[in-house]
Amino acid sequence: MTTLAPHLTAFLREHLPRERNASPHTVATYAHCFSLLVRFAAKRLSRRPSELCVEDLAPELVRKFLDDIEIGRGNCTRTRNARLAAIRAFFRYLEYQVPTCLDQVMRIRALPQKRTDIALIDYLTREEIQALLDAPRTDNVSGTRDRAMLHLTYTLGLRVSELLSLRTDDFPNRSFATVRILGKGRRERVLPLWRETQTVLRAWIAVRPPAMTPELFLNRNGRPMSRDGFAHRLAQHVAVAAQKQASLLDKHVTPHVLRHSCAMHTLAATGDIRKVALWLGHAGIATTEAYLRVDPAEKLAVLTAQTPPSIKPGKFRTPSDKLIAMLSEVRNGA
Structure with a gap:
């Protein structure tokens, strides 16, 4: 078993700021993500956070953690995906530090991000x-x-x-x-x-x-x-x-x-x-x-800049072909 704490410390304090030249904002965001993950894993496994091993962070536990922050903490899908990106980055680092965990690393990195709707943003008047x-x-x-x-x-x-x-x-x-x-x-x-x-x-x-x-x-x-x-x-x-x-x-x-x-x-x-x-x-x-x-x-500027097209009134004709008539009925829910 591989103790998690030394590798996570090296990732946050050495790899990200020195080797990847990550900004303090990025390091802080990653640290916040792993703070949530470690607490979640420690609670589920009934251990102290410092006693966790790399092998404890199995893909199944990571999936449950992502569901928990989305449902329990009310985080949006974008935040969920950002947390997954941080976890992936850590396991990509472990790929060369702990070769014995290669299978686990590949399974974690294969976890898919959740698709998001491009919703309108919220703001205050x-x-x-x-x-x-x-x-x-x-x-x-x-x-x-x-x-x-x-x-x-x-x-x-x-x-x-x-x-x-x-x-x-x-x-x-x-x-x-x-x-x-x-x-x-x-x-x-x-x-x-x-x-x-x-x-x-x-x-x-x-x-x-x-x-x-x-x-x-x-x-x-x-x-x-x-x-x-x-x-x-x-x-x-x-x-x-x-x-x-x-x-x-x-x-x-x-x-x-x-x-x-x-x-x-x-x-x-x-x-x-x-x-x-x-x-x-x-x-x-x-x-x-x-x-x-x-x-x-x-959008109002677009409407005022254009002239609305004129629409010629028409008359609906019932399809004469029986097959087309049946398809029209099915399409319209008749």
């Missing part, structure tokens, strides 16, 4: 966003921190990994007029901050507890804020905001919905999909085109 930004209390440290996180996430259109990895030195000259973002694919971008965002950010900096970690946002224990922690705080503020904007009760608001909301409002203000792509840090506009499918203004 300006009134809903305003109610959400006003929800955190400003008379305590946690509320001041949460208000700054919500403002930055929405106004800058940040991914949750980009928000939580922000450091105090990412603001040039400590002026808070601009911020440097290290995004997906190691692409950097510099974005300006609204004055309102600068105000709430300065308020958080003024009460931020001293800590050894350079991350900007901390939890109540003085450690960097986690994904689950931010999602939990967001859900609490959505419940408060729903008291003013009842339409929020019908929406599933996640941290990424704030990013989508920023994109939709930027598109409505500029009418330029290229500017939206630059603001969000997309590699190309192909990804940004998803927002065009949601925006009704683009």
Whole structure:
């Protein structure tokens, strides 16, 4: 049996950042995935996580884990596929580190991704966003921190990994007029901050507890804020905001919905999909085109630019051939 912990540690701390030159966001995302997988496996096998072996992560267990995060945690299909991609990458690494597990590696890598529907994205209206930004209390440290996180996430259109990895030195000259973002694919971008965002950010900096970690946002224990922690705080503020904007009760608001909301409002203000792509840090506009499918203004512009075709009225004739008549009846459900 091959102990899992040493190989997983080497994969995350040596292989990904040094050999694959993966960004800190990617390493953090992979670590989150394996944190969920290891806990799931340890619970099912009644062992401590450090006692797990590579052989314990059989294809059947991985399938059950993927079903669990999709059904139990409510993750979407895209998140499920992202978790599977991380697991595949680890077993591809094990292919050369543990040759005795080659059969298991090939079976894991053969697990198929789940096909997804290209659904319309969810976003919040300006009134809903305003109610959400006003929800955190400003008379305590946690509320001041949460208000700054919500403002930055929405106004800058940040991914949750980009928000939580922000450091105090990412603001040039400590002026808070601009911020440097290290995004997906190691692409950097510099974005300006609204004055309102600068105000709430300065308020958080003024009460931020001293800590050894350079991350900007901390939890109540003085450690960097986690994904689950931010999602939990967001859900609490959505419940408060729903008291003013009842339409929020019908929406599933996640941290990424704030990013989508920023994109939709930027598109409505500029009418330029290229500017939206630059603001969000997309590699190309192909990804940004998803927002065009949601925006009704683009489709109304198509209708107004064209003249509707005239339709000549006709008269239906009953098929004379008996076979064709029978096929028509079957097709129409008669």
